[in-house]
Amino acid sequence: MAVQKILQYPHPILKTRSEAVQTMDDRVGRIIKNLLDTLAASPGVAVAAPQIGEARRIIVCDVSRKAKIKHHGRIVLINPVIRRREGRKIVREGCLSVPDYTGNVSRFETVWVEGLDPLGRPVSLMAEGLEALALQHEVDHLDGLLFLDRIASLSTDLFRRKTY
Amino acid sequence: MKRFAIITAAGPDRPGIVAGITRVLYETGCNIEDTSMTLLRGEFAMMLIVRLPRRLDAGAIEARFKMVRDALALSLLVKPLSAKEARRDPRPGGRPYILSVYGSDRPGIVYRVTHLLAARGINITDMNTRVVGPAGRPIYVMVLEVDIPGKVRIEGLKAALRRLKKAVKVDVTLHPVESAQL
Numbered sequence: 001m002a003v004q005k006i007l008q009y010p011h012p013i014l015k016t017r018s019e020a021v022q023t024m025d026d027r028v029g030r031i032i033k034n035l036l037d038t039l040a041a042s043p044g045v046a047v048a049a050p051q052i053g054e055a056r057r058i059i060v061c062d063v064s065r066k067a068k069i070k071h072h073g074r075i076v077l078i079n080p081v082i083r084r085r086e087g088r089k090i091v092r093e094g095c096l097s098v099p100d101y102t103g104n105v106s107r108f109e110t111v112w113v114e115g116l117d118p119l120g121r122p123v124s125l126m127a128e129g130l131e132a133l134a135l136q137h138e139v140d141h142l143d144g145l146l147f148l149d150r151i152a153s154l155s156t157d158l159f160r161r162k163t164y
Numbered sequence: 165m166k167r168f169a170i171i172t173a174a175g176p177d178r179p180g181i182v183a184g185i186t187r188v189l190y191e192t193g194c195n196i197e198d199t200s201m202t203l204l205r206g207e208f209a210m211m212l213i214v215r216l217p218r219r220l221d222a223g224a225i226e227a228r229f230k231m232v233r234d235a236l237a238l239s240l241l242v243k244p245l246s247a248k249e250a251r252r253d254p255r256p257g258g259r260p261y262i263l264s265v266y267g268s269d270r271p272g273i274v275y276r277v278t279h280l281l282a283a284r285g286i287n288i289t290d291m292n293t294r295v296v297g298p299a300g301r302p303i304y305v306m307v308l309e310v311d312i313p314g315k316v317r318i319e320g321l322k323a324a325l326r327r328l329k330k331a332v333k334v335d336v337t338l339h340p341v342e343s344a345q346l
Contacts, residue, residue, distance in 0.1 A: 044346055092260075092343040100252070102343065130344055137346040147346075 003041040004034050004052035006096045009146065011053075014097055018048075018055040018142045021078045024120040028058065032076055032118055035060040044096050046134035048141035051097055059138035063131045071131045077123070080115035080139055091133060093147040106152040107136050166244035167215060168197070169222045174209040175238035181208050184232040192228050193217035197250065213250055257287070258313040260341040263325075267334030269295055269302040276332055277306065280324055287311045304334075309341070 007014060021028055031054045039047045039060050046061035062074040087109030094102040111132045114124040127135050137147065173185060182201065189196060195215040202209055216225065222244035233240050265277050274293060281288065290309040297303040312318070322338060329336045 045344075046346055089342070092341055094343070094345040096346070102345075133344045134346055137344075 002034065002037055004038045006038065006042060006047070006051050007053055008097050008099060011097075013050050013053060013055055014141070014146065015144045016050065016055050017144045018050050018057045020057050021116070024078075024116075024118070028056070028078070029118070031056060031058055032060070036074070036076070042096060045130065046138045047096075048138040050141050050144075057142045059135070059142065061131065061134045061138060063134060066130060069129050069131070072125055072127065075125070075131075075135075076118050077113065077115035077135075078118070078120075080113050080135070080142070082111050082113050082136065082139055083124075084112040085136075086110045090152055093133070093137065095137070095147050097141075098146055098148060101148075103147055103151040104153050105147050105150040107133050111135055113139075166222065166246050168245040168247060168250035169194075169214055169216055169225065170243050170245055170250075171212045171214060171225075171240065172210065172243075173212075173233075173238045173240040174207050175236050177203055177206055177208040178236070181236055181238070182210070184236055185210065185212070185229070185238075188225075188228050188232055189214060192220055192225055194220075194225060198252070213245070215250075216244075258311045258316070260289070260343065261310050261312050261338055262341055263308045263310055264306070264337045265308075265334050266303060266305040267332070269304040270332070273304055273332055273334060274306060276328060277308075280328055281308075281310060284316050284321065284324075285313055286316060286321075 031049050034052055035047050035049060035058065038052055039062060045063045045066065046059065049056045049058040057079045058077070059080055060074070060076050063069060063071045064073050085108035089107060089109055090104050091107050092102050093105050109132060110126065110128050112124065112126050113135050114122065117123045140146070140150070171185070175181060186196065194217060197213040197215060199210065199212040201211070216222065222242045226240070226242040229240055229242070232238070263277070265273065267273070278288065287310065288308050289311050291307070293304065293306040295302050296305055312321070318338075325336045325338060328334075
């Protein structure tokens with residue numbers, strides 16, 4: 001149990017669809033512990049299991065270290081599914097698995113997410129702002145999608161359209 | 165030794181300009197690093213940073229573009245760069261903001277806005293301007309992406325922009341780029 005290296009593209013696991021967790025066994029517990037340790041040591045606000053080399057549908061997120069935003073604190077979600085999305089917007093994203101590049105991607109301001117907690121109990125939550133972005137980004141990782149797959153516009157082209 | 169070059173080129177838009185340029189780069193063994201290209205009205209404009217092959221310098225590369233330049237009516241310039249000049253700036257520096265300025269078209273809008281920024285050490289990282297609206301009453305729209313150094317107070321900058329807004333009779337909005345490092 002320890003801080004894991006965050007894998008970078010072109011590692012093939014980042015482009016692989018992760019498998020759903022069927023039983024809450026020791027391995028799942030170990031992945032969660034490693035994800036939390038890795039998150040605590042990283043400059044980011046969320047990590048998905050494939051980023052540490054485990055193709056299982058588990059994500060962790062904690063935006064509480066950023067000031068002045070609404071959040072649920074430390075979130076661990078197993079088999080997360082985004083049930084509802086509201087408020088489409090364009091956000092410039094970067095990813096620890098794709099260093100030195102940011103792109104404008106289309107996301108939603110508010111999402112409603114369901115999944116299981118570390119004890120296997122169903123949970124659902126509504127997330128907004130950075131927390132909502134992080135959950136969308138991490139669920140994409142479970143589907144083998146990077147923000148590069150969701151680039152909505154190049155540079156200021158987006159602002160040009162917004163201004164018109 | 166200048167082992168890199170920046171190529172700037174522009175010409176009447178048509179399919180095949182990028183392919184024409186990059187074919188020469190491929191055949192001469194230049195490695196394409198970062199590029200930015202865009203269509204501006206009827207002109208397609210390109211900037212490419214390339215790593216030069218060992219045996220050819222920037223002048224020799226420029227000569228190899230002669231055919232494609234003539235065929236596509238391009239203006240084209242190859243400027244040599246050292247490895248240091250060509251490297252990616254590792255420091256995003258300050259805070260990224262978007263500045264939108266728009267109003268009835270009048271001389272001096274671009275100069276006054278950009279002078280205000282330059283005087284505060286604010287770097288423009290991307291910018292485009294458009295003249296829109298009916299010919300009789302054109303509207304000028306200017307959108308800039310700027311990097312605001314830590315030492316510049318946003319409130320002070322906003323106050324200066326409000327004064328400019330009154331003086332030049334434009335509308336001005338400054339807002340941070342919504343970004344997330346995940």
